[in-house]
Amino acid sequence: MRILVFLHSFEPGGVERVALRLCKAWVDRGADVHLVLGRADGAMRCEADGLTYEILANDKIATAHWETLWMILRLPGVIRRTRPDVIFCAGNSYSIVSVMMKLLLGRKCPPIVAKISNDLERADFPLPVRWLYHCWLRIQAHYIDRFVGMAPPMRAEIAGATGLAADRVSIVDDPALSMADIHRFSKPRTQSQQRHRFITAGRLAPQKNYALLLRAFAKIARDDDSLTLLGDGPERPKLEKLATDLGITDRTIFAGHVTDLAPWFAKADIFALSSDYEGVPAVIIEALAAGLAIVTTDSSVSMRDMLRGGRYGSIVETRDLDGFARALDHIRSVALDTRGMRSQAERFTVEKGGPRYLEIFTKTVDGSVRLTSTPKER
Structure with a gap:
């Protein structure tokens, strides 16, 4: 299983910390994990010890203030070169990159599994902004192959917000600790x-x-x-x-x-x-x-x-x-x-969540192959 994970940087954050721990757990179980970062900044770089990763930073350009656009511009080339079996989207803030990969690469884009890392109702938003955000969630459902919630109550929340059938939503108790x-x-x-x-x-x-x-x-x-x-x-x-x-x-x-x-x-x-x-x-x-x-x-x-x-x-x-x-x-x-x-x-714990994610990746990749192959290929 070749897994590509992309993060903006090593800056401290719950989403990024969990992603790094999962990468290590998958490597320990024999997966080929390729970690891609937009820049090398951040205090969590030491947590990537033992992982294979590459930095997309350009010494002549400071990308911190437009890191999402930078990732969108550079990641397609990495995907074409490394040809992963599956892409892991580590949290809500990275979903726009995932959607853009599907739009830019089309059928050549591997299946994407996205973790929902934050509340989807967003009652803190003004009503017009909340309506636009909920529309964006339904757009994501057309491009992301599978969503993962971090606790059982999130299954209904994700299905309701995206309009997806429940069988496209998996649950893995958030592997926040070891x-x-x-x-x-x-x-x-x-x-x-x-x-x-x-x-x-x-x-x-x-x-x-x-x-x-x-x-x-x-x-x-x-x-x-x-x-x-x-x-x-x-x-x-x-x-x-x-x-x-x-x-x-x-x-x-x-x-x-x-x-x-x-x-x-x-x-x-x-x-x-x-x-x-x-x-x-x-x-x-x-x-x-x-x-x-x-x-x-x-x-x-x-x-x-x-x-x-x-x-x-x-x-x-x-x-x-x-x-x-x-x-x-x-x-x-x-x-x-x-x-x-x-x-x-x-x-x-990551000991429980890591293997569960690998099962989900395998299921998603197998389902994608069945959907995209010709009758002869099947």
């Missing part, structure tokens, strides 16, 4: 006494709605409580100012980007996710593995499946400030089923 990661996160945590240590992790961007978290924390924080935000992004100055305005600067830590969440989670008590929308957030899986109390917005169609309907955490409507604050305060006294939480996290 079993080694599960073991690292599940090490005994240091226990606090009266104070509680709240933590969150993710890019400081509008999607995450960290302003909601800061306001909720300000409402319920006790003298010795603390809130740590792991991650960086364009909203950091605005959020730091909000923390000052709310009078919680002395209890709020903006730690910036970190490469390993496990040591930070080991010193925390409560994980909070305040996003407006998500796919299957890896940080929730990591919090489950760490046995942290969890408070999250209902930002994903898969959230209740991940937390067993609220058994492993508190789920609040998106943008509900008072409800989020009450949940943060209440979760302090909730008894945790840490063994069950870890078992739930083990669903989402």
Whole structure:
């Protein structure tokens, strides 16, 4: 099985990290994986050790600001040269490249398997933009051979949004962690006494709605409580100012980007996710593995499946400030089923997801051959 995977760069991101882990898992199982990157930038380059990859960067042209167009221009030549059996589209943000490959290469384009990595409803969009986005999803369905959702509830969501029959949608629990990661996160945590240590992790961007978290924390924080935000992004100055305005600067830590969440989670008590929308957030899986109390917005169609309907955490409507604050305060006294939480996290490992993807690739390639070959070739 020759698999081509394309990414814009090694810049940190959940979609890219999972894609690199899957590539390694497929290589370990004997697949021929060719990784293509638009540029070499990014802190995750070390995670590609052992993989065969090529960089499409041109030393004379800076492509970071138009990386999608750059990939569309350069990838067809790579596909013609390497002749993969299947192309893996790692997430929603790469779908336009996949569609363009089908348009540019026609019947010479290999089948494409695309992972849906984010919410498809996009209630955060204004109505006209949302309508256009839903039209775009239905256009994708004409060109992408198979879609993969990251948890069982996504099957109906994907089928409904794209207009596809359910048999063109597969489900693979998002392989966000390895079993080694599960073991690292599940090490005994240091226990606090009266104070509680709240933590969150993710890019400081509008999607995450960290302003909601800061306001909720300000409402319920006790003298010795603390809130740590792991991650960086364009909203950091605005959020730091909000923390000052709310009078919680002395209890709020903006730690910036970190490469390993496990040591930070080991010193925390409560994980909070305040996003407006998500796919299957890896940080929730990591919090489950760490046995942290969890408070999250209902930002994903898969959230209740991940937390067993609220058994492993508190789920609040998106943008509900008072409800989020009450949940943060209440979760302090909730008894945790840490063994069950870890078992739930083990669903989402690359050891389970990697082989499942290879089965899907084989099924997709076989189906494509049957559809495109002549009766004599069959």
